[in-house]
Amino acid sequence: MIGLWDTTGNEVVKALAAERRSAGGVASGLALTLVAVVEEKMVREAEAAATIAAAAHPCRLLIVVRSDLEGRSRLDAEIVVGGRLGPAEAVVMRMYGRLALHAESVVMPLLAPDVPVVTWWHGEPPEMIANDFLGVVADRRITDSKQAPDPVAALVQRAHDYAPGDTDLTWTRITLWRTLVAGAFDTTEEEVVGAKIVAPRTDPTAALMSGWLKSRLHIDPEWEHTDRAPRMQSVQLQCANGDCVTVTREEGTALFSRTGQEDRYMPLPKRPVGDELAEELRRLDADQVYADALGAMAGIPDLDQRHAMRVHVWKDPALAERAGAVEGAMAGPGGSPV
Structure with missing residues (x-):
C-alpha cells in the first residue's frame, strides 16, 4: 500500500x-x-x-x-x-x-x-x-x-x-422476485389478468416490480400500501382460469403458493451490496428489460430508443448557491422584490 x-x-x-x-x-x-x-x-x-x-x-x-x-x-x-x-x-x-x-x-x-x-x-x-x-x-x-x-x-x-x-x-434487488414469479409459469400458459403488490408506499423495489409486471404482462398492478414491514412483502397474480399465484417474503425465504398445489419455500435472501454490484457488472450493454420496466413505472415510453x-x-x-443567496437578498417579506 x-x-x-x-x-x-x-x-x-x-x-x-x-x-x-x-x-x-x-x-x-x-x-x-x-x-x-x-x-x-x-x-x-x-x-x-x-x-x-x-x-x-x-x-x-x-x-x-x-x-x-x-x-x-x-x-x-x-x-x-x-x-x-x-x-x-x-x-x-x-x-x-x-x-x-x-x-x-x-x-x-x-x-x-x-x-x-x-x-x-x-x-x-x-x-x-x-x-x-x-x-x-x-x-x-x-x-x-x-x-x-x-x-x-x-x-x-x-x-x-x-x-x-x-x-x-x-432493479438488481428484485432479480430473485422476478425469477420466482416468472418460474411460476414454466408449466402453464394461463393468461394473467391481474396483480397485487403489498409493500410500503416508499419502497422503490415495489414500484419497479409494478413497472416490470406492467411492461411484461400488459396489466395495471394494484399496490396495497402497508407499514408493517420496511420492504416489499408479497406479489400476487390472478390468472384467467381463477388460479392465484402468490410469493410472500418470510425470514430469508419466500413462501410460494399456487391454487391446487402444495405451498413451497424458496430461497429469498437479502444480499449484500457487493453481490448486487457484481450482478450488474456481468453485463456491460444496455438492459432493455430494465428500460421497459422503468418506463412503464414512470409512464414514459420508449426509453430504450x-x-x-x-x-x-x-x-x-457553488455558483448555484451564490445565485440563490442573491435572489434571497433581493426578495422582501413574502418573496416580493425589495
Whole structure:
C-alpha cells in the first residue's frame, strides 16, 4: 500500500505504475474500470462492496471521495494492488476544494486501457447524470435510488434522465422476485389478468416490480400500501382460469403458493451490496428489460430508443448557491422584490 498526501494526479499515475510492477499486476487481465463515487462516511461500505464485486470481475477500482468543497484544493491518495481490497488494482482518492468538482482530471489518466468503464454512485444518485463527467465517460452507470430521501421519486427521476447503459440497484434487488414469479409459469400458459403488490408506499423495489409486471404482462398492478414491514412483502397474480399465484417474503425465504398445489419455500435472501454490484457488472450493454420496466413505472415510453451517448452539462454548485443567496437578498417579506 502506498499513501500520497497533498499530491498531484501525475504522482498518483506514477505510483500506481510502480506498485503494479512490484506486485506483478497485468493491466491486460482487467475486465473493466470501476469508478465509485462516495461520500466520506460511506467509504468503508463502498470498499467492502467493491471487494466482493472485484472477486468476480477483476478490475481497476477508482474510489472518488468528494469532501469539503470550500477549502483549499488538495488530493490525498491511497494505492492498493492485490491487498485488502481483493484482486483489484485500487486507488482511493480524497478530493478537497474545487478539485472535487473536476475529479475527471485525476481519474481519466488512471482508466485501464481498452476496457469498459462503469461508474457507480454509492449514495444519493445525481439528479442528472450528465452533470457529472464521471458518468458521461462511462459505458455503464449504476445508481441506487434507495439512498435518496424519497426513493420512489428518485426512481422516477432516473426514468426522466435515462440513457441506454443506465441501471439502478433497485432493479438488481428484485432479480430473485422476478425469477420466482416468472418460474411460476414454466408449466402453464394461463393468461394473467391481474396483480397485487403489498409493500410500503416508499419502497422503490415495489414500484419497479409494478413497472416490470406492467411492461411484461400488459396489466395495471394494484399496490396495497402497508407499514408493517420496511420492504416489499408479497406479489400476487390472478390468472384467467381463477388460479392465484402468490410469493410472500418470510425470514430469508419466500413462501410460494399456487391454487391446487402444495405451498413451497424458496430461497429469498437479502444480499449484500457487493453481490448486487457484481450482478450488474456481468453485463456491460444496455438492459432493455430494465428500460421497459422503468418506463412503464414512470409512464414514459420508449426509453430504450434514446441516444446512448451523453453530453456533459457543467453545473457548478457553488455558483448555484451564490445565485440563490442573491435572489434571497433581493426578495422582501413574502418573496416580493425589495
